[in-house]
Amino acid sequence: MKTSAPVGLFDRVSSMLEIIDRLPDDMSDEELEGVLGMLPADVRQSMGAIFAPRVRKTSITFMKMIAGWLLGARRARLEGKKIIIVPFNFPPELIHAFDTMYPITSEILSTLGVMGLEGQGERYWDMAMGLGLPDHMCSSNTIELGSILGSEDFKPNAIISAAPGGCDVNAKIHEFVSHYLDIPQFILEKPVDDSVRGREQYSKYYRKLVADLEDFAGEELTEAKLRRVAEKANECTELCLELWDLHKAVPCPVPNIFSLFTYGVRFAMWGTDEAVGTLQEMVDLSKKRLEEKAYPAEKEVARCVWAYTSYYFDVPNFFNWMEENGFTHLGDGLDFFFPQYVDTSSRDTIIEGMAESAWNMPMTRQVGGESMSVSWMEDVIYACRELGANCAIFCGHHSCKQTWSVASILRTELMKRTGIPMLVLQGDAWIKRMTPMSVVQDEINEFIRNVVTRKRRGRGRGVRTTGEA
Amino acid sequence: MRHITEQASVIENEYVRGWKGEGRKVVGFACIATPVEVIEAAGLLPYRLTALGNPSTEIADAYLSRFNCGFCRSLLQLGLDGTYDFLDGLIETNGCDHLRGMFENWQYVKPSPFFHYLKVPHITTDDALDYFRVEVRLFKEAVEKHFGVEIKDDDLWRAIENQDEVRERLRKVFAMREGGNPAFTGAETLSILLFSSVVPAEASIELIDRAIEERKDHQPPDFRARLMLCGSASDEVDLISEIEGVGGLIVTDALCYGTRAFWKVEKESDDPVVALADMYLKELLCPRMFDDYPRRRDYVLSAVERAAVDGVIVMHNKFCDVHGVDNVHLRMDLERHGIPVLQLEKEYGAKADFGRIRTRVQAFLEKIGDRRKVGDRA
Amino acid sequence: MLFAGIDIGSLTAQAVLLEDGNVTLSKSISVKPNPVESARTVMGELLEENKLSWGDIGYCVSTGYGREKIQSEGMAQENVSEISCHGLGALSLVPQVRTVIDIGGQDAKVIRVDAGGELVDFVMNDKCAAGTGRFLEVMCRTLGVALEELGPMSQGARGHMHLSSRCSIYAETEVLHYLQRGVDKASLAAGINRSMAHRVMALVRRVGVEKEVLMSGGVAKNVAVRAELEKMMNVKMVTPRLDPQLIGAFGAALMARKASGAAC
Numbered sequence A: 001m002k003t004s005a006p007v008g009l010f011d012r013v014s015s016m017l018e019i020i021d022r023l024p025d026d027m028s029d030e031e032l033e034g035v036l037g038m039l040p041a042d043v044r045q046s047m048g049a050i051f052a053p054r055v056r057k058t059s060i061t062f063m064k065m066i067a068g069w070l071l072g073a074r075r076a077r078l079e080g081k082k083i084i085i086v087p088f089n090f091p092p093e094l095i096h097a098f099d100t101m102y103p104i105t106s107e108i109l110s111t112l113g114v115m116g117l118e119g120q121g122e123r124y125w126d127m128a129m130g131l132g133l134p135d136h137m138c139s140s141n142t143i144e145l146g147s148i149l150g151s152e153d154f155k156p157n158a159i160i161s162a163a164p165g166g167c168d169v170n171a172k173i174h175e176f177v178s179h180y181l182d183i184p185q186f187i188l189e190k191p192v193d194d195s196v197r198g199r200e201q202y203s204k205y206y207r208k209l210v211a212d213l214e215d216f217a218g219e220e221l222t223e224a225k226l227r228r229v230a231e232k233a234n235e236c237t238e239l240c241l242e243l244w245d246l247h248k249a250v251p252c253p254v255p256n257i258f259s260l261f262t263y264g265v266r267f268a269m270w271g272t273d274e275a276v277g278t279l280q281e282m283v284d285l286s287k288k289r290l291e292e293k294a295y296p297a298e299k300e301v302a303r304c305v306w307a308y309t310s311y312y313f314d315v316p317n318f319f320n321w322m323e324e325n326g327f328t329h330l331g332d333g334l335d336f337f338f339p340q341y342v343d344t345s346s347r348d349t350i351i352e353g354m355a356e357s358a359w360n361m362p363m364t365r366q367v368g369g370e371s372m373s374v375s376w377m378e379d380v381i382y383a384c385r386e387l388g389a390n391c392a393i394f395c396g397h398h399s400c401k402q403t404w405s406v407a408s409i410l411r412t413e414l415m416k417r418t419g420i421p422m423l424v425l426q427g428d429a430w431i432k433r434m435t436p437m438s439v440v441q442d443e444i445n446e447f448i449r450n451v452v453t454r455k456r457r458g459r460g461r462g463v464r465t466t467g468e469a
Numbered sequence B: 001m002r003h004i005t006e007q008a009s010v011i012e013n014e015y016v017r018g019w020k021g022e023g024r025k026v027v028g029f030a031c032i033a034t035p036v037e038v039i040e041a042a043g044l045l046p047y048r049l050t051a052l053g054n055p056s057t058e059i060a061d062a063y064l065s066r067f068n069c070g071f072c073r074s075l076l077q078l079g080l081d082g083t084y085d086f087l088d089g090l091i092e093t094n095g096c097d098h099l100r101g102m103f104e105n106w107q108y109v110k111p112s113p114f115f116h117y118l119k120v121p122h123i124t125t126d127d128a129l130d131y132f133r134v135e136v137r138l139f140k141e142a143v144e145k146h147f148g149v150e151i152k153d154d155d156l157w158r159a160i161e162n163q164d165e166v167r168e169r170l171r172k173v174f175a176m177r178e179g180g181n182p183a184f185t186g187a188e189t190l191s192i193l194l195f196s197s198v199v200p201a202e203a204s205i206e207l208i209d210r211a212i213e214e215r216k217d218h219q220p221p222d223f224r225a226r227l228m229l230c231g232s233a234s235d236e237v238d239l240i241s242e243i244e245g246v247g248g249l250i251v252t253d254a255l256c257y258g259t260r261a262f263w264k265v266e267k268e269s270d271d272p273v274v275a276l277a278d279m280y281l282k283e284l285l286c287p288r289m290f291d292d293y294p295r296r297r298d299y300v301l302s303a304v305e306r307a308a309v310d311g312v313i314v315m316h317n318k319f320c321d322v323h324g325v326d327n328v329h330l331r332m333d334l335e336r337h338g339i340p341v342l343q344l345e346k347e348y349g350a351k352a353d354f355g356r357i358r359t360r361v362q363a364f365l366e367k368i369g370d371r372r373k374v375g376d377r378a
Numbered sequence C: 001m002l003f004a005g006i007d008i009g010s011l012t013a014q015a016v017l018l019e020d021g022n023v024t025l026s027k028s029i030s031v032k033p034n035p036v037e038s039a040r041t042v043m044g045e046l047l048e049e050n051k052l053s054w055g056d057i058g059y060c061v062s063t064g065y066g067r068e069k070i071q072s073e074g075m076a077q078e079n080v081s082e083i084s085c086h087g088l089g090a091l092s093l094v095p096q097v098r099t100v101i102d103i104g105g106q107d108a109k110v111i112r113v114d115a116g117g118e119l120v121d122f123v124m125n126d127k128c129a130a131g132t133g134r135f136l137e138v139m140c141r142t143l144g145v146a147l148e149e150l151g152p153m154s155q156g157a158r159g160h161m162h163l164s165s166r167c168s169i170y171a172e173t174e175v176l177h178y179l180q181r182g183v184d185k186a187s188l189a190a191g192i193n194r195s196m197a198h199r200v201m202a203l204v205r206r207v208g209v210e211k212e213v214l215m216s217g218g219v220a221k222n223v224a225v226r227a228e229l230e231k232m233m234n235v236k237m238v239t240p241r242l243d244p245q246l247i248g249a250f251g252a253a254l255m256a257r258k259a260s261g262a263a264c
Helices: A009-021 A029-037 A041-050 A053-078 A106-116 A122-130 A139-150 A168-181 A196-217 A223-246 A258-268 A273-292 A315-324 A347-359 A372-387 A401-418 A437-455 B002-008 B014-021 B036-041 B070-080 B097-109 B126-147 B153-178 B186-196 B201-214 B237-245 B272-282 B293-306 B321-336 B351-368 C035-049 C067-072 C082-093 C133-143 C147-155 C168-180 C185-207 C223-233 C244-259
Strands: A082-086 A101-105 A158-161 A185-187 A302-306 A327-332 A391-394 A422-424 B026-029 B045-048 B089-093 B115-118 B225-231 B248-255 B311-317 B341-346 C002-008 C012-019 C022-030 C057-064 C099-103 C108-113 C119-125 C213-216
Touching (some): A009 A106, A041 A053, A041 A106, A053 A082, A053 A101, A053 A273, A122 A139, A122 C185, A168 A185, A168 A401, A185 A196, A196 B126, A258 A273, A258 A327, A302 A437, A315 A437, A327 A372, A391 A401, A401 A422, A437 C168, B002 B186, B002 B201, B014 B026, B014 B045, B036 B045, B036 B272, B070 B097, B089 B097, B089 B126, B115 B126, B126 B272, B153 B201, B186 B201, B186 B237, B186 B248, B225 B237, B225 B293, B225 B321, B237 B351, B248 B293, B293 B321, B321 B341, B351 C082, C002 C035, C002 C244, C012 C244, C057 C244, C082 C099, C082 C119, C082 C244, C099 C185, C119 C185, C133 C168, C133 C185, C147 C223, C168 C185, C185 C223, C213 C223, C213 C244
Parallel strands (some): A082 A158, A302 A327, A302 A391, B089 B115, B225 B248, B225 B311, C002 C057, C099 C213
Antiparallel strands (some): C099 C108, C108 C119
């Protein structure tokens, strides 16, 4: 007995973003109420939190950038361009450089679905499970890919898999989709080799990928096209570095949710004007908050580095709740892409620079390294020290087999080398069924009240603006 | 056959004890991508790490998490609790994320006297092959340096020849079990495979020859259907016995501790390092190879035909993503070809799981139709 | 000639005696400490109550837990998986049945059969309490209601409380939390039943739905879970004339008749 095919995540998210796209650049509380009233009950709270007064204007800019990105994909399809699914750890600016291709990042789509759709991503996850895929898959990509596999969703023309080396589960689901849909799969493997040889091998793979994509697109990536995105990417880098520095102030003037926005920009629109504009607004707002010594809570009690991902299925009760209680979210592992300037002198240097960006993308960099624990630890320790963290939290997303396999080493070494304690949670970062947010909150509370504040770490770091710890 | 089964059921078997007793060294490895010939050519005993269904993981669980595969946790347990103290070296391969974590934790807690990371590409492009050829050379050099030996080309060719002899015996065992009167059960075949991966080549050759001779006119016990078993790393002989106890005789497989370990044949270069690298990477029939699914599927399809298989069981250890996903694909493709499939997820080493596995296998056998009833020996 | 079926579940044990294809006699008891004892007791009592003896049984098939041991103890001539038994049992009661959803005390299964009663596909959950009767028991205890009240109670609810967690342990906490907030029990019951149906649907999706659909096992008696499932599948399930808990044993008895060579 066949019922009509459910609507896919892409289409539903696009519909939601069409509303966002028409929003004014700023809104009053009443206007926002009116907009939220048009959305399903499930998502009103999430959107309300994203558009909280203290971040509203910037959030609108960010969401419009995202809307532009996704609606751009629909337009691109109508114009006959090829739509390429990319994983979050693949720098999309390479695809943005093409005139005839357009990138869609599966994890961003999943996250949008989780944050903005009635029922969140669950029905698409259920579709994937209905095919017999195991429940230890990663919801971050399986939600969107479940939609592609199981519903009348848009179908991409090709898929790039940049996780081989860094994440088996990510690599496998992308491979599965390519076979299931009978579309080409372009693999960018990360050799688990930190030596010069390993890096050179990666460059070879990257260059081959560029050539293969050119063949597939039937388009040459000229120096001019590459330079266009590389220059914008450099502007994005500059702004990102500013934002990083702003995090160091005490209390932190950068709103918690900017962590999500930062990698939203990185994974979807890096190398575009819209990305530059969004990052600029994020920097401007943070600077303003620094000047005003603005902070959502009376006191900054904890400065947390999230070692890997955050939780996305309940924005208000995660990002907002944390800062309203004085818990600063300094960024998470997905923010650790350490952008660097691309040398735009020639086609060759640009491609090499993009390969370097790809090498440093989150997950690839930390757990695609020769020693997962060493690479990951280095980044977490660096972030903790640089940003003046007094605690770390590992979200414990159930499907992260690589990080889970060395989380105990990270926790031990972090404590040994910096005295910074790490809380280990367990849950599904994209689906609320596994661990409800109330439990996550309780654990964070317990940790901060009983471990972090008692240790009284974090004094004497960063720029003091209030004279308080 | 009994001797093989006994020796294969203990970690430190008598051959290893004898070897060590002579003052010789043993090097452990996990993955079938490891060219064991390099180890053998250095005069060392290559030992494929197994956990043999070990269910206890208390020490390992302090390091690996409950989201990591039970096989890797069991291996780590044996690494940390002293069972594997006889090893003089460890070769890490990036078989999968769980295995990488396993090795890292092992090294972190109890560093091995010799540790080398053999980095295996996930693809078989020309660039990847070039890279792996250098990797194998570096592997050889690391072994030479640490153990103070020189591995000449002739040594490698000799080792290749020895291992080819072992592989040939294993292929013969498989041919005998895939035939009309399967000469070895699945459990016995697994024991043979396990045995051959932890003893000197000469012992493998001798003992397997004897087993082949012993079974040349063998009549198999009653069974209900001929099955093929595909899936995750499983060295659990008991599990195979449970499946066969319900009446499904495993006549062929595409297992990591199975045909995938020895099917490789072609050697196309005069340089033994290159020959090894190519052979081991190109023939790596493993779901960790992300650009190679069609070949794995075709391998299974041809094995089904060759062994006149009635049904295929595709299983994966809980949290094993590479097999968990590949199996779904295999299931779909096999069913498209009209081949019945049972897709099973299981816990590694959990005897408590056996009851539920028996129920599913029994139902599967009932579904594909009895050929002969268990217990009906009239 | 009498044909017998013995089905040992996680909470109850069933025995069925067949004569000429109809369920002649049946019995259900709570399980004993081990399946062999359960089998001996349930069939023994059934025989005794009807002045029959073990010798009157022409052929017996055992199914469920310990089915092999029951056979080796001589109480059955053969053992067959509960999957096949449920499939055949359901089909015999309603010849148009092609999908059987069996939710027992501690396991759940969805079975697809063809017109001849042969298995087409199946999926089981016997590891996780979520999606089995156990989940409902835990919820009932938390709500302070009897299991048999849960279904009817929710049918009068004005709305339902959404339980987000799939894990029984967290769901229990969620229910407590709602109770403390003063949410009425009817709405909670509705939420629990819907949640249960969702879990079952996850299994159903694995094998797909083909009409007609029959629900068996203890949870089939929960009218609200049935209604939710029907809504989700967009299918009205058929109601067998037999107590759903007996279908497995009935199927086993039919298997016994088939195996002995008697005409079906």
